[in-house]
Amino acid sequence: MGRVALIEAQQLTRSFRIPVKAPGFAGAVRHLLRPQYTERTAVDRLDLRVEAGESVAYVGPNGAGKSTTLKMLTGILSPTSGQVRVRGVDPHRERVANARSIGVVFGQRSHLWWDLPIQESLRLLGDIYEVPRERFTRSLDELVALLELGELLARPARQLSLGQRMRCELAAALLHGPELLYLDEPTLGLDVAVKERVRGFIRHINRERGVTVMLTSHDLGDIEDLCERMVMIDGGRILFDGPLRTMKERFGRTCAIHLALRGQPPDALALARQALPELAASCSTQPEQHQLVVQFDMAQAPVGSVVGRLLAALPVQDLRVQEPSIDSILRDLYENRLQLQEPRR
Amino acid sequence: MSGLLVPVALRQAPRSKYLALVFIGAQRTLAYPRTVLLSLLSNTVWLAISYHLWSAVFDGTSQVGGLDWARMQTYLLLAQCASLLLNASASVHRMLRLIRTGDIAIELLRPYDVLTSQLAFSAGAALVEGVLGVLVAAGLGLTLLDVLPAASPAAASFFLVSLLLGFLVRFMVSLITSLLCLWTKNWLGLHWMQAALLSVFSGALVPLHLYPGWLRSLSLALPFQGIIHTPISIYLGELQGSALLRALGLQAFWVVALWGLARLLWNPGRQALDIQGG
Numbered sequence: 074m075g076r077v078a079l080i081e082a083q084q085l086t087r088s089f090r091i092p093v094k095a096p097g098f099a100g101a102v103r104h105l106l107r108p109q110y111t112e113r114t115a116v117d118r119l120d121l122r123v124e125a126g127e128s129v130a131y132v133g134p135n136g137a138g139k140s141t142t143l144k145m146l147t148g149i150l151s152p153t154s155g156q157v158r159v160r161g162v163d164p165h166r167e168r169v170a171n172a173r174s175i176g177v178v179f180g181q182r183s184h185l186w187w188d189l190p191i192q193e194s195l196r197l198l199g200d201i202y203e204v205p206r207e208r209f210t211r212s213l214d215e216l217v218a219l220l221e222l223g224e225l226l227a228r229p230a231r232q233l234s235l236g237q238r239m240r241c242e243l244a245a246a247l248l249h250g251p252e253l254l255y256l257d258e259p260t261l262g263l264d265v266a267v268k269e270r271v272r273g274f275i276r277h278i279n280r281e282r283g284v285t286v287m288l289t290s291h292d293l294g295d296i297e298d299l300c301e302r303m304v305m306i307d308g309g310r311i312l313f314d315g316p317l318r319t320m321k322e323r324f325g326r327t328c329a330i331h332l333a334l335r336g337q338p339p340d341a342l343a344l345a346r347q348a349l350p351e352l353a354a355s356c357s358t359q360p361e362q363h364q365l366v367v368q369f370d371m372a373q374a375p376v377g378s379v380v381g382r383l384l385a386a387l388p389v390q391d392l393r394v395q396e397p398s399i400d401s402i403l404r405d406l407y408e409n410r411l412q413l414q415e416p417r418r
Numbered sequence: 419m420s421g422l423l424v425p426v427a428l429r430q431a432p433r434s435k436y437l438a439l440v441f442i443g444a445q446r447t448l449a450y451p452r453t454v455l456l457s458l459l460s461n462t463v464w465l466a467i468s469y470h471l472w473s474a475v476f477d478g479t480s481q482v483g484g485l486d487w488a489r490m491q492t493y494l495l496l497a498q499c500a501s502l503l504l505n506a507s508a509s510v511h512r513m514l515r516l517i518r519t520g521d522i523a524i525e526l527l528r529p530y531d532v533l534t535s536q537l538a539f540s541a542g543a544a545l546v547e548g549v550l551g552v553l554v555a556a557g558l559g560l561t562l563l564d565v566l567p568a569a570s571p572a573a574a575s576f577f578l579v580s581l582l583l584g585f586l587v588r589f590m591v592s593l594i595t596s597l598l599c600l601w602t603k604n605w606l607g608l609h610w611m612q613a614a615l616l617s618v619f620s621g622a623l624v625p626l627h628l629y630p631g632w633l634r635s636l637s638l639a640l641p642f643q644g645i646i647h648t649p650i651s652i653y654l655g656e657l658q659g660s661a662l663l664r665a666l667g668l669q670a671f672w673v674v675a676l677w678g679l680a681r682l683l684w685n686p687g688r689q690a691l692d693i694q695g696g
Contacts, residue, residue, distance in 0.1 A: 089692050149526045151689050172529040182524055186442065188449040200438035201528055
């Protein structure tokens with residue numbers, strides 16, 4: 074696994090022009106006579122470096138600039154300023170050269186021809202990417218086996234379920250043997266079993282075949298299962314870029330302790346608050362489950378001390394400590410995004 | 419499982435990517451036989467209406483604008499069949515649809531020239547609808563209408579060449595219209611404008627023969643006449659010798675010029691493209 078930069082973006086920026094219209098008919102007429110626009114910066118001076126063999130999760134709330142970044146990396150959109158190189162190639166200017174070496178799966182768009190049997194679509198893609206016959210056969214055999222496409226090949230894309238279609242999309246994106254695979258919300262709308270299968274496949278091609286994977290997703294399972302590195306973006310700026318582990322250590326500070334109590338003491342909440350004066354506001358009850366929950370910032374008090382004091386003060390029957398998950402970290406970050414964000418210039 | 423794979427593998431003969439797209443265009447058109455039948459039907463209805471309209475005009479006169487009734491019938495039939503070929507829905511609407519829906523993104527991910535690939539795809543679609551058009555022409559012409567044969571064997575073959583060039587002009591016009599949508603973001607107005615220009619200036623609605631002098635000169639100066647007027651004039655033997663060659667040359671000139679214009683628009687158009695979200 075070399076330390077070769079596959080993707081290098083410097084100060085990559087893309088803004089869109091949004092028409093400003095006053096509401097109603099009068100506003101529409103005024104816009105016609107004197108059009109006014111504002112600029113919206115979707116991606117703002119982004120620096121990114123991805124090395125060969127990496128698997129990167131690219132996350133952020135809706136409208137953060139994820140898709141726009143991917144569209145610039147894949148050569149669909151041109152940057153407003155800054156530059157990007159993928160394998161040393163400018164993906165927008167040298168679109169065709171770039172297209173040969175990448176595979177892209179969009180959760181919401183299809184590479185397959187809607188009304189043609191899957192095998193026809195795959196064959197046509199083989200023609201378009203000029204895959205030599207032998208390699209095409211080998212590659213197709215392998216993908217069909219890994220993704221279990223055998224029965225789907227003769228059916229047109231429009232007759233497939235979303236999960237079946239997504240498996241075919243993966244085959245379509247990888248048939249020409251790209252070094253780099255971009256996935257835009259690949260598991261959107263899939264059921265748990267299919268998600269698992271799609272993830273297993275992506276993991277396989279990343280770890281066994283050394284295909285570099287860059288994935289956007291709102292699905293935390295995708296991120297935790299597939300990626301070692303996470304890049305988080307909001308408002309077009311990178312908020313975090315580093316190993317998933319560091320992410321957890323740095324931001325995952327909220328810990329929840331769930332307690333089941335013997336005999337359902339009516340004053341449990343008061344007792345807990347007494348035992349934990351500094352965390353009094355963090356204690357709550359869930360009456361229907363006869364449970365007491367203490368949710369707190371681990372920087373405020375060590376978990377061990379909190380558990381010890383709770384055990385001493387209450388008739389605890391069962392205790393469960395919930396450590397921070399990527400899920401809760403992201404939720405926290407999305408909700409309080411302004412605290413993390415550096416001031417905008 | 420490998421049993422299923424064999425046919426795919428065997429048929430993976432080396433094929434140029436653009437040729438492959440021609441096949442796909444044809445195949446996709448065939449995948450919707452009802453659409454094709456409907457456009458055949460509506461063309462036939464339109465033909466019947468214009469036949470009756472013009473037969474009323476010719477009632478009592480033997481000539482209108484230099485056309486007699488037999489030539490007029492021939493004109494109507496050929497124009498309807500040519501427009502089947504020329505309005506092959508895939509060729510007219512594909513690029514527009516791609517830009518409107520943002521599916522152009524998928525095209526931009528593929529290692530081919532997007533404009534050439536559109537041409538290849540449209541050619542495949544037009545081929546299917548064109549063959550059907552010719553079959554209908556032959557069927558109706560031989561049974562119901564009083565249609566003249568081509569002026570000469572040479573006229574017949576030049577007619578086919580001219581029809582091909584007409585298809586290319588038609589394709590370029592809709593391609594350029596679609597590309598303009600990258601800037602205007604409003605496709606409907608442009609599309610209507612294109613449709614109006616085409617029906618007035620190509621000779622699809624009324625033969626250019628019947629236009630007053632100034633309108634006729636204007637029509638002949640525009641590229642649209644090459645779509646219907648030129649091929650039919652060749653078929654009828656109105657263009658011969660050097661005039662015929664000049665007409666074909668003019669069509670070819672427009673094809674090249676419009677293709678050049680489309681290519682000029684493409685790169686800045688790609689800059690203007692914005693697909694936000696999804």
